[in-house]
Amino acid sequence: MIEKTDVIIIGAGPVGLFSIFELGLLNISCHVIDNLDRPGGQCAELYPEKPIYDIPSRITITGQELTDDLLAQVKPFKPVFHLGQQVDKITKLDSNDWIVETSMNKSIQARCIVIAAGAGSFVPRKIPLKNIGYLEEKNIIYAVRNKSLLEGKELLIVGGGDSALDWTIELSKIAKVTLMHRRKEFKAAPDSVCKMLELENEKKINFLIGQIDNIEDLNNGKIKVITKNDEKNIELEVDFLLPFFGLKMEIGPIANWGLKLDKNLIKVDTEKFETSEPSIFAIGDINTYPGKLKLILSGFHEAALMAQGCFKYCFPDKKNIFRYTTSSKDLQKKLTSI
Amino acid sequence: MKIKVTNRDGKKVILEGDSNSTLMEIIRDEGLDIEAACGGCCACATCHVYIGDKWFQKIPPRNDEEESMLDQAFNVKNNSRLSCQINLSEELDGLELELAPE
Numbered sequence: 001m002i003e004k005t006d007v008i009i010i011g012a013g014p015v016g017l018f019s020i021f022e023l024g025l026l027n028i029s030c031h032v033i034d035n036l037d038r039p040g041g042q043c044a045e046l047y048p049e050k051p052i053y054d055i056p057s058r059i060t061i062t063g064q065e066l067t068d069d070l071l072a073q074v075k076p077f078k079p080v081f082h083l084g085q086q087v088d089k090i091t092k093l094d095s096n097d098w099i100v101e102t103s104m105n106k107s108i109q110a111r112c113i114v115i116a117a118g119a120g121s122f123v124p125r126k127i128p129l130k131n132i133g134y135l136e137e138k139n140i141i142y143a144v145r146n147k148s149l150l151e152g153k154e155l156l157i158v159g160g161g162d163s164a165l166d167w168t169i170e171l172s173k174i175a176k177v178t179l180m181h182r183r184k185e186f187k188a189a190p191d192s193v194c195k196m197l198e199l200e201n202e203k204k205i206n207f208l209i210g211q212i213d214n215i216e217d218l219n220n221g222k223i224k225v226i227t228k229n230d231e232k233n234i235e236l237e238v239d240f241l242l243p244f245f246g247l248k249m250e251i252g253p254i255a256n257w258g259l260k261l262d263k264n265l266i267k268v269d270t271e272k273f274e275t276s277e278p279s280i281f282a283i284g285d286i287n288t289y290p291g292k293l294k295l296i297l298s299g300f301h302e303a304a305l306m307a308q309g310c311f312k313y314c315f316p317d318k319k320n321i322f323r324y325t326t327s328s329k330d331l332q333k334k335l336t337s338i
Numbered sequence: 339m340k341i342k343v344t345n346r347d348g349k350k351v352i353l354e355g356d357s358n359s360t361l362m363e364i365i366r367d368e369g370l371d372i373e374a375a376c377g378g379c380c381a382c383a384t385c386h387v388y389i390g391d392k393w394f395q396k397i398p399p400r401n402d403e404e405e406s407m408l409d410q411a412f413n414v415k416n417n418s419r420l421s422c423q424i425n426l427s428e429e430l431d432g433l434e435l436e437l438a439p440e
Contacts (some may be wrong), residue, residue, distance in 0.1 A: 040365060046378045046381035048375070119375055128412055161410075182409060182414055183405070183409075187409060245409075245410045245412070246383070246410035248375065249382075294377070
């Protein structure tokens with residue numbers, strides 16, 4: 001089934017969220033898609049507790065507070081969120097509408113697409129070794145989807161955060177686990193650290209201090225991981241390597257949509273913040289134009305002008321009368337409808 | 339204040355630093371090849387550098403937050419630092435460093 005809306009916003013960071021507001025004032029409905037499982041983008045994922053000082057009128061606000069306030073601000077417009085999925089493909093119909101397909105097999109149809117994807121989607125940080133790409137899913141697993149695949153196998157888990165320790169504890173029940181981390185201190189929750197050390201004491205897992213130096217395919221279904229620390233190199237032959245090095249941001253499939261790019265940023269005009277493809281807009285950190293500053297407040301400004309641009313596509317026959325929220329009864333009714 | 343950076347391709351460049359900036363800001367604004375994805379709030383480990391031996395001791399040591407982020411970096415060495423966590427000062431005039439791979 002194809003869902004229909006006026007505008008699809010890709011990215012639920014602050015700029016994507018404020019777009020819901022600016023579009024909503026113009027009676028434009030929208031759906032929002034984000035790869036993370038909650039709204040907020042970098043603000044909520046990277047610095048939820050850190051203060052931001054340059055949001056006008058907010059003397060200081062944390063990334064999470066900004067996200068929460070924006071969500072409250074856009075609530076009257078009843079946005080539809082599709083979280084935990086990435087846009088894989090976009091297709092233009094003869095009617096000039098777009099069909100957007102997500103990694104969770106959802107299809108949404110809209111008049112316009114607004115890319116507010118920041119620095120891209122958050123994806124697992126991969127090991128920067130050349131020529132190991134083909135081992136992914138075969139011997140190297142960045143996200144465990146099917147535990148049964150690992151049953152009875154020899155695993156090397158790498159990392160010191162919650163993912164690494166949680167999986168070490170969980171998988172030690174069904175597999176032979178070695179955990180490797182570059183130091184003896186762990187960022188993971190203290191409870192998990194205690195539990196892991198207990199397992200090590202009971203010899204139910206091995207713990208190793210070190211880092212990945214190289215990986216070789218043994219061509220028998222296993223790989224050899226060469227590890228290093230200050231003293232020596234240790235070679236481990238394992239069925240699976242599970243590296244947990246946190247998340248990084250990647251522009252991803254957006255780079256292949258035929259939009260004009262400049263150093264992996266999307267080129268836009270500064271009147272409507274439209275891309276080289278009519279009815280696709282790009283706002284916030286992902287766009288570039290002369291004088292661009294990567295600031296949340298610039299993204300907010302871009303959202304307001306983008307909405308004016310979308311209006312022409314969504315309501316080609318209507319006149320867009322400019323109104324203020326302070327004086328327009330109609331806008332106030334919309335904003336207090338909840 | 340001069341900062342001597344060895345690029346990923348081995349080329350050396352000399353940058354002009356100032357004591358109001360972090361090391362990352364100077365490297366990034368020169369357009370050198372560091373990602374600095376999070377913009378300097380110690381949340382991404384993509385501004386990883388190796389500090390020249392004689393300079394390493396002159397810089398205040400890593401705090402917990404930086405250590406934790408370095409856990410997400412590769413090829414971490416004893417002289418690894420996240421350049422966003424280094425505030426420049428006149429004592430660091432002549433600082434030598436190398437950009438870590440990736």
